[in-house]
Amino acid sequence: MKLGVMNPVIGSLSFEEALKYLNSLGVDCIEIGAGGYPGDVHLKPLELIGNPNKISEYKALLEKYNLEISAISCHGNPLHPQKEISDKFHNDFKNAILVAEALGIDTIIGFSGCPGDSETSTYPNWVTCPWPDDFSTILKWQWEEKIIPYWKEMSEFAKSHSITRIALEMHPGFAVYNPESLLRLRAAVGDIIGANFDPSHLFWQGINPTSAIKALKGAIYHFHAKDTLIDERNCQVNGVLDCKSYGDILNRSWVFRTVGYGHGKEVWNDMISMLKVVGYDGAISIEHEDGLMSPAEGLEKAVQFLKEVLIFDNAGEMWWA
Numbered sequence: 001m002k003l004g005v006m007n008p009v010i011g012s013l014s015f016e017e018a019l020k021y022l023n024s025l026g027v028d029c030i031e032i033g034a035g036g037y038p039g040d041v042h043l044k045p046l047e048l049i050g051n052p053n054k055i056s057e058y059k060a061l062l063e064k065y066n067l068e069i070s071a072i073s074c075h076g077n078p079l080h081p082q083k084e085i086s087d088k089f090h091n092d093f094k095n096a097i098l099v100a101e102a103l104g105i106d107t108i109i110g111f112s113g114c115p116g117d118s119e120t121s122t123y124p125n126w127v128t129c130p131w132p133d134d135f136s137t138i139l140k141w142q143w144e145e146k147i148i149p150y151w152k153e154m155s156e157f158a159k160s161h162s163i164t165r166i167a168l169e170m171h172p173g174f175a176v177y178n179p180e181s182l183l184r185l186r187a188a189v190g191d192i193i194g195a196n197f198d199p200s201h202l203f204w205q206g207i208n209p210t211s212a213i214k215a216l217k218g219a220i221y222h223f224h225a226k227d228t229l230i231d232e233r234n235c236q237v238n239g240v241l242d243c244k245s246y247g248d249i250l251n252r253s254w255v256f257r258t259v260g261y262g263h264g265k266e267v268w269n270d271m272i273s274m275l276k277v278v279g280y281d282g283a284i285s286i287e288h289e290d291g292l293m294s295p296a297e298g299l300e301k302a303v304q305f306l307k308e309v310l311i312f313d314n315a316g317e318m319w320w321a
Helices: 015-025 052-064 083-103 133-159 179-189 199-203 209-215 232-238 265-277 295-309
Strands: 002-006 029-033 068-073 107-110 165-169 193-197 220-225 227-230 254-257 283-286
Touching (some): 002 295, 015 295, 052 083, 068 083, 068 283, 083 133, 107 220, 133 165, 179 193, 179 209, 193 209, 199 209, 265 295, 283 295
Parallel strands (some): 002 029, 029 068, 068 107, 107 165, 165 193, 220 283
């Protein structure tokens, strides 16, 4: 396994300063945003696409600080019912694919997107229950008319540009939000579709991430290291569906935390071990969204924690068996 970082947490630094900092922490790789929600502060696709000199300079900086790119990220909602919004996310995703090809990266990370409830919708409609029957009708239309056709088209585009893995982050608010919905899309589109496995979004849904990892054997293409703290008292009163600001930490049912501050070492040991069992040996990419810690403190504590949890070496022969 390789210890990595998703770059928005170090977005205040120049690209070279960010790489130098990560190298000083003993990090192996970096996940870089190229548009969409993560932004493009460290990778502006249109500046590199078709520019061999810029590409060489970019790669040279990575080599200088002994870091590699684990994936290119471009999270967004390319299925948004407002065409201006969906087109922006769609074009960002296409450019992320093109710059990944130019850099020799085969993994793209994003969201599945969420359509509206009809062709005349203005906002996305995330369906979470089957009744009243309107919701089942909406869900059927979304998957058959929007979600599956879009990802079939984008998968073909990605394949034609040397992308072998589209790692969709299972995130509530989007069509793919749990293992079942991820596998549904994978079955419809093909095995280019897999998961960017982020346990933080699963914890608060009541999903056991270790069990989910086992269920997704062969379909995990990237991993985000982010934790969630569940406030049991608030959950006992209001449940886990919570629309209050992420800044309202005292009153929310759950909040994102730096790894180790939501769940302890035993939980993370189990997740990392199960990743090895199912054959995942790639990047463990820290995503920092902790409202109680500065970017530097949260990132550095996550690095320290994960260095003790990750399994870096191959086991070799079972000499004792």
